[in-house]
Amino acid sequence: MTQTHTIRRPDDWHLHLRDGDMLRAVLPHTSRHFARAIIMPNLVPPVVTAADARAYRDRILAAVPKGDDFTPLMTLYLTEDTDPADVAAAHAEGLITAVKLYPAGATTNSASGVADFTKVAKVLDKMAQIGLPLCTHGEVTDASVDIFDREEVFIDRVLDPIRRQHPDLRVIMEHITTSNAVDYVRANDKNLGATITTHHLVINRNHILAGGIKPHYYCLPVAKREEHRLALRAAATSGDARFFLGTDSAPHTDENKLLPCGCAGCFTAPNTMAILAEVFEQDGALEQLEAFTSLNGPAFYGLPPNGETLTLVRETPQFPAHIDTPDGPVTVFDPAMPLHWTA
Ligand code: DOR
Ligand code: ZN
Numbered sequence: 582m583t584q585t586h587t588i589r590r591p592d593d594w595h596l597h598l599r600d601g602d603m604l605r606a607v608l609p610h611t612s613r614h615f616a617r618a619i620i621m622p623n624l625v626p627p628v629v630t631a632a633d634a635r636a637y638r639d640r641i642l643a644a645v646p647k648g649d650d651f652t653p654l655m656t657l658y659l660t661e662d663t664d665p666a667d668v669a670a671a672h673a674e675g676l677i678t679a680v681k682l683y684p685a686g687a688t689t690n691s692a693s694g695v696a697d698f699t700k701v702a703k704v705l706d707k708m709a710q711i712g713l714p715l716c717t718h719g720e721v722t723d724a725s726v727d728i729f730d731r732e733e734v735f736i737d738r739v740l741d742p743i744r745r746q747h748p749d750l751r752v753i754m755e756h757i758t759t760s761n762a763v764d765y766v767r768a769n770d771k772n773l774g775a776t777i778t779t780h781h782l783v784i785n786r787n788h789i790l791a792g793g794i795k796p797h798y799y800c801l802p803v804a805k806r807e808e809h810r811l812a813l814r815a816a817a818t819s820g821d822a823r824f825f826l827g828t829d830s831a832p833h834t835d836e837n838k839l840l841p842c843g844c845a846g847c848f849t850a851p852n853t854m855a856i857l858a859e860v861f862e863q864d865g866a867l868e869q870l871e872a873f874t875s876l877n878g879p880a881f882y883g884l885p886p887n888g889e890t891l892t893l894v895r896e897t898p899q900f901p902a903h904i905d906t907p908d909g910p911v912t913v914f915d916p917a918m919p920l921h922w923t924a
Contacts, residue, residue, distance in 0.1 A: 591874035595827025631671035760812035776827025818866035858922035
């Protein structure tokens with residue numbers, strides 16, 4: 582049996598680092614393994630201007646542990662007031678790598694997101710023109726749409742119209758959770774990619790709801806039926822260049838997760854690589870792990886893959902149940918299965 586598996590150093594194409602004490606507590610768990618990450622802008626207040634992104638990037642760089650080599654790839658939070666010229670200037674100076682679309686109210690700190698999509702048409706035109714990609718949180722927020730259908734409805738009502746109106750816009754469907762999204766990506770080979778999280782490859786909605794409610798498995802988009810998880814596994818392990826890793830590692834303190842109205846998010850940064858190695862090996866696809874974590878993402882974003890490597894060793898890894906932060910403990914995602922690879 583293979584005892585080591587070496588891949589190019591991975592990147593995380595969707596990550597929440599937060600700010601302040603939480604940033605300093607969680608960042609080392611990413612920078613240990615990952616060379617780069619697309620940084621989500623949903624702070625309070627959100628990262629909406631180039632000046633916000635520059636200041637946040639500098640706070641992240643100041644928090645990188647000594648000896649780690651980590652590059653934050655910054656994003657701007659798209660609002661109905663976003664100025665196309667500010668976005669273009671931020672892109673031209675190499676400050677931002679993408680713009681993030683949150684439908685207003687879709688998830689954590691998304692109140693300033695977009696409600697009327699016609700109001701962002703000019704920004705999207707500019708982005709298409711300069712080749713700046715759009716990352717999408719793909720859920721409608723219409724209260725009449727069942728939460729398990731929100732991704733599928735988003736594709737029809739929002740995403741497909743945007744892509745028809747802006748055919749040159751490069752779009753990343755982030756943290757996809759349904760076979761509908763997998764099918765939509767497969768049917769569209771121009772300017773469309775998708776990220777898949779670690780946790781959505783492992784859990785379905787039963788893990789959250791059957792046998793007692795498990796708040797630490799609650800995230801958005803919420804995990805769906807088993808058939809959808811299997812479609813995500815098939816996409817991730819296929820080697821298809823349109824699918825790549827975006828962990829959506831989203832730390833919240835236990836106090837905030839375990840409220841009567843608890844926060845959405847799974848903290849997967851510490852054990853993502855160990856879990857992915859297990860998942861890919863289970864599916865007989867360890868040879869495709871590198872494509873998913875280290876090659877497909879850079880290719881989509883037009884960046885070179887990392888030069889360094891990461892070696893996984895066949896050894897039972899140890900992870901704490903939670904990490905301590907000055908704000909309180911943050912529970913580490915439990916894949917509820919034995920792991921056999923240490924990164
Ligand atoms: O589960 C999630 N947590 N999904 C999101 O879209 C946001 C994230 C967060 O910021 O906590
Ligand atoms: Zn996210």
